[in-house]
Amino acid sequence: MALKANRTGVLSVKAAVISALTLASIGSVLAASSSISTPPRYEFGQGVYQIKACDSWVTLNLIAGATGTYGAPAGISPLIGLSVSGLNTRTCAGIQFTLKARDINSAELPLYLAKRSAKVYSVILKVAADSSVALDTADQYRTLSYSSTTGIYTISFTNPTSTAPEVAQLTIESAVI
Numbered sequence: 001m002a003l004k005a006n007r008t009g010v011l012s013v014k015a016a017v018i019s020a021l022t023l024a025s026i027g028s029v030l031a032a033s034s035s036i037s038t039p040p041r042y043e044f045g046q047g048v049y050q051i052k053a054c055d056s057w058v059t060l061n062l063i064a065g066a067t068g069t070y071g072a073p074a075g076i077s078p079l080i081g082l083s084v085s086g087l088n089t090r091t092c093a094g095i096q097f098t099l100k101a102r103d104i105n106s107a108e109l110p111l112y113l114a115k116r117s118a119k120v121y122s123v124i125l126k127v128a129a130d131s132s133v134a135l136d137t138a139d140q141y142r143t144l145s146y147s148s149t150t151g152i153y154t155i156s157f158t159n160p161t162s163t164a165p166e167v168a169q170l171t172i173e174s175a176v177i
Contacts, residue, residue: 052174054092059085060099060172063154064164077164079111081156082123084172089131096126096136096177099155104168112157114141123155126177 064077072078082099100122101109110119124136125144133153135144145154 054088054095054174056086056088056092058087058172059083060170061085062101062164062167062170063156065160070160072163078160079109079157079162079164079167080160081154082111082170083152083154084125085150085152087127087133087151087153089127089133092127092174093129093131094127094177095174096124098173098175099123099125100171100173101162101167102169102171103166106169109162109166111160111162112141113159113161114139119161125153125155128177 061083062079063081063083065072065080067077068074070078070080079101082101084097084099101111103109108121110121111123112120114120120141123142125133126136127133133144133146135142135155141158143156143158145156146152147154
């Protein structure tokens with residue numbers, strides 16, 4: 001007795017393989033939209049990034065301040081900091097991360113003002129060989145804190161210059177120290 005080929009079984013296996021590969025190749029980016037008034041639409045988001053230099057997944061979020069503070073217009077929140085969670089300092093030892101904010105046109109946004117009102121467009125976070133984490137240089141215009149409870153690193157700006165709604169994307173770049 002000859003066996004007949006089961007075409008529907010072969011097709012469903014192919015469909016399952018294609019679906020699995022498609023889902024595996026899609027990156028995760030989560031965002032929430034919030035409409036304050038009818039014409040303008042503000043989007044706040046978070047990004048989940050895979051750091052290839054140290055095979056680690058991190059989440060990068062913006063930290064919005066109270067509306068109308070730090071020179072932001074009434075009803076608008078300033079960008080007062082960035083948070084990084086999920087950073088595996090053991091596998092990322094010897095790596096530095098450059099964090100930036102970009103607007104809807106992909107132009108870099110200034111994060112804060114430093115001495116002589118110089119605009120600063122990036123922050124560098126370094127993971128030393130001993131797995132300790134620090135900013136590239138210490139100054140009075142930004143601070144780094146860590147919560148051992150949540151595992152979140154927070155970079156706060158003492159003189160922020162951009163507003164949270166201006167930020168369309170946050171980027172993180174890695175390099176060996």
